[in-house]
Amino acid sequence: MKLFGGRVLEKRSLPPLTALRAFEAFARRGRMTLAADELCVTHGAVSRQIRSLEEAVGLDLTEGPRHRLKLTEAGERLAAALSGAFDQVERTLTDIKSAAHEELHLSCVGTLAIRWLIPRLPAFHARHPGVRVKVTESYAPVDFARERFDAAIRVNETAPIAGAHATAFLENFTGPVTAPHLVGGGPTGLEGLTRLTTGTRQTAWIEWENHSGITLPRAPEVQEFEHVFYVLEAAAAGMGVGLSPWIYVAGDIAAGRLAAPLGFAATPSRFWFLTPSGEVRPAVAAFRDWLVEEAAKAPKPPGRV
Incomplete structure (x- = not known):
């Protein structure tokens, strides 16, 4: 545990950011290839990151045939949370940059x-x-x-x-x-x-x-x-x-x-x-x-x- 501003901070229990980014990109774009293009990685890399995320959280986030994957209910909930969080990070970074330059x-x-x-x-x-x-x-x-x-x-x-x-x-x-x-x-x-x-x-x-x-x-x-x-x-x-x-x-x-x-x-x-x-x-x-x-x-x- 660490102290920050007089508060006790517990260690976060989150999956790797790379896996979360890959999953959010797939959920938003709807296809592995489009997610791979956005992240500048291969189709296989996105697929592996999503599988590793499912293993880390112990839930099925996608379902269906390999070439027509769709989100499960759990996947939909996680995707909505991630997109909102990433949007907020992006807006904050834009504001920070604008303030400086x-x-x-x-x-x-x-x-x-x-x-x-x-x-x-x-x-x-x-x-x-x-x-x-x-x-x-x-x-x-x-x-x-x-x-x-x-x-x-x-x-x-x-x-x-x-x-x-x-x-x-x-x-x-x-x-x-x-x-x-x-x-x-x-x-x-x-x-x-x-x-x-x-x-x-x-x-x-x-x-x-x-x-x-x-x-x-x-x-x-x-x-x-x-x-x-x-x-x-x-x-x-x-x-x-x-x-x-x-x-x-x-x-x-x-x-x-x-x-x-x-x-x-x-x-x-x-x-x-x-x-x-x-x-x-x-x-x-x-x-x-x-x-x-x-x-x-x-x-x-x-x-x-």
């Missing part, structure tokens, strides 16, 4: 984060050393009620969600880009090049033609990639011509890594900074103001060569 959790479209935002974050941290910006990639519709983000950045023609504070901080110009050595001598300089696209923006090229008033010749081949970032790397590698917002490729064009023979056309869309409705935290307001300031420094896109 305020965190701003930002949901952001990935290519903007990689190509424009993150290279500029050191300047924000130098100005606001007490604020740590955590960036999470997402292209999904913003839902502040379901996801615990302090702010989000999306690209859209109008404010992406109703009832939120929305600031349009950056115009969106788009244009075709390719490796400089692939630019030809035809009317557009892009004749005969493979058209690089993303699966999520099948209409992007048609939209660009409408905005720019330029009709490209039929592409001999179309190659699809998952993300705009992959399209830009493929274009720089000489695989064809991709379509990109100007802000993503300004540095590459200045460095001669990419060429844009047709320039960049203005689009109706804008990059928006979004925060939940209600009072905006000082750290979030500071980040928004800095973002607007940085966007104002962005160079203007070039016209047609």
Whole structure:
């Protein structure tokens, strides 16, 4: 026994934490494989930890066929208690970290984060050393009620969600880009090049033609990639011509890594900074103001060569 604050403390009689974590993850996710992915261990490791927990407590916590296990009544009760306890620990740790170093959790479209935002974050941290910006990639519709983000950045023609504070901080110009050595001598300089696209923006090229008033010749081949970032790397590698917002490729064009023979056309869309409705935290307001300031420094896109 030990004394703490004048109280006698008995030694806790609890199973190993590793086994409790494995069981709680399985109960919450519903499958061994999903629990294993979350904990970065193998399916077998999760299974062994759950078996060891059942042996330690002397109760069956799961039942059913090996590949369709479900919780027993005892398992349901333990899972509910563990999830509540772990949630409380997580909230407490978040509060402790926030007290020591305020965190701003930002949901952001990935290519903007990689190509424009993150290279500029050191300047924000130098100005606001007490604020740590955590960036999470997402292209999904913003839902502040379901996801615990302090702010989000999306690209859209109008404010992406109703009832939120929305600031349009950056115009969106788009244009075709390719490796400089692939630019030809035809009317557009892009004749005969493979058209690089993303699966999520099948209409992007048609939209660009409408905005720019330029009709490209039929592409001999179309190659699809998952993300705009992959399209830009493929274009720089000489695989064809991709379509990109100007802000993503300004540095590459200045460095001669990419060429844009047709320039960049203005689009109706804008990059928006979004925060939940209600009072905006000082750290979030500071980040928004800095973002607007940085966007104002962005160079203007070039016209047609």
